[in-house]
Amino acid sequence: MFPVRTSLFLLPLLLLLLSAVNVHSSQGDKEPVYRDCVKQCVRTNCTGARLRGFESRQPPYMALTGWRCGDDCRYQCMWTTVGLYQAEGYRIPQFHGKWPFARFLCFEEPVSALASLLNGVACLLMMLRYRGTVPRQSPMYPTITAFSLVSLNAWFWSTVFHTRDTYLTEKMDYFCASAVILYSIYLCCVRTLGLKRPVVSSLVGALLILVFTAHVSYLTFVSFDYGYNMAANATIGIVNLLWWLCWCWQNRRTLPYWWKCGVVVLLLHGLALLELLDFPPLLWALDAHAVWHLSTVPVHFLFYSFLIDDSLHLLNTEKIGVKLE
Structure with missing residues (x-):
């Protein structure tokens, strides 16, 4: 027993x-617009003083659950890509094997x-x-x-x-x-x-x-x-x-x-x-x-x-x- x-x-x-x-990809995160958005966001916001500013403004519950600057970039760029898909009348894509969800607090x-x-x-x-x-x-x-x-x-x-x-x-x-x-x-x-x-x-x-x-x-x-x-x-x-x-x-x-x-x-x-x-x-x-x-x-x-x-x-x-x- x-x-x-x-x-x-x-x-x-x-x-x-x-x-x-092991990393899995989906249609959304394969899109060049998504990848370029993430690269630009990380380069702009996730180094030096901007990174320290992000970390100082981040709520404690977000840090405790492992949300980092790069994760936030991917989240924001996901919605940018979803908006473009919707504007063109295409079906909502998945990102990294999942549908896009609206984050609530750290969830x-x-x-x-x-x-x-x-x-x-x-x-x-x-x-x-x-x-x-x-x-x-x-x-x-x-x-x-x-x-x-x-x-x-x-x-x-x-x-x-x-x-x-x-x-x-x-x-x-x-x-x-x-x-x-x-x-x-x-x-x-x-x-x-x-x-x-x-x-x-x-x-x-x-x-x-x-x-x-x-x-x-x-x-x-x-x-x-x-x-x-x-x-x-x-x-x-x-x-x-x-x-x-x-x-x-x-x-x-x-x-x-x-x-x-x-x-x-x-x-x-x-x-x-x-x-x-x-x-x-x-x-x-x-x-x-x-x-x-x-x-x-x-x-x-x-x-x-x-x-x-x-x-x-x-x-x-x-x-x-x-x-x-």
């Missing part, structure tokens, strides 16, 4: 510290950052409710607690990434999200097989650590391929979806709360399809990714309601000596 959780926390960070920076993507924070808060509240409702003696207690910590870690990095996009925060966001998906399979395995066959869950846990290590290593040292990352997570997610749905179907007549699990897994995978919309942000703030994160906030409450019901059921059946499902 503990080695699985520890590895999913530490492996991404350890691998990132050993890796090199690059304010709505997505808020949505990630709300997901983290919902997860934390329901984890505390679970720990306050379910006795530690319940068979699933340690696994669900660990899953909650892995999820909180992922929402933390998601919030940080949408606040300030850097090489480290982007990779930690992606890798920790993958860790949640893989740990979801581990959680499913423990619930469906591991309670009766602990060796099976141990073997699956070890296999998932190897898969996670290979996944992170490839993206870190070989190629950070966004398409591959999405395909890999989608494949793992489908396995998780089908596994849980099969369990729900098998227990639909004996567990009155089975529907909560079925609704949660269908909602999570259905809502993920919002990512496919991928439209320029409305009011330069609300894009498909933000809508997706906002839509998942209520799901935490239903999911933990299922986990509480199921954990209490397992505890009661164990006390009276009934064979676990």
Whole structure:
């Protein structure tokens, strides 16, 4: 139990510290007008007295979140380029792999950052409710607690990434999200097989650590391929979806709360399809990714309601000596 959780926390960070920076470009930042604008801005404002003036005027929260003079130049030149595209009637371009967002204070993507924070808060509240409702003696207690910590870690990095996009925060966001998906399979395995066959869950846990290590290593040292990352997570997610749905179907007549699990897994995978919309942000703030994160906030409450019901059921059946499902 503990080695699985520890590895999913530490492996991404350890691998990132050993890796090199990889830069991705998009249509907007390829434009000569954008590049010339950035060069001119940096040359004019980011050296000597002008740089010192910029740093003296910069709010502390901007400096603390890593905004530098060059970053500000890229931000201003992005909007200059967007204005030219709009004036010519062209489609809004992406810059460095992202849509243009209106910065709020130090937040690059304010709505997505808020949505990630709300997901983290919902997860934390329901984890505390679970720990306050379910006795530690319940068979699933340690696994669900660990899953909650892995999820909180992922929402933390998601919030940080949408606040300030850097090489480290982007990779930690992606890798920790993958860790949640893989740990979801581990959680499913423990619930469906591991309670009766602990060796099976141990073997699956070890296999998932190897898969996670290979996944992170490839993206870190070989190629950070966004398409591959999405395909890999989608494949793992489908396995998780089908596994849980099969369990729900098998227990639909004996567990009155089975529907909560079925609704949660269908909602999570259905809502993920919002990512496919991928439209320029409305009011330069609300894009498909933000809508997706906002839509998942209520799901935490239903999911933990299922986990509480199921954990209490397992505890009661164990006390009276009934064979676990």
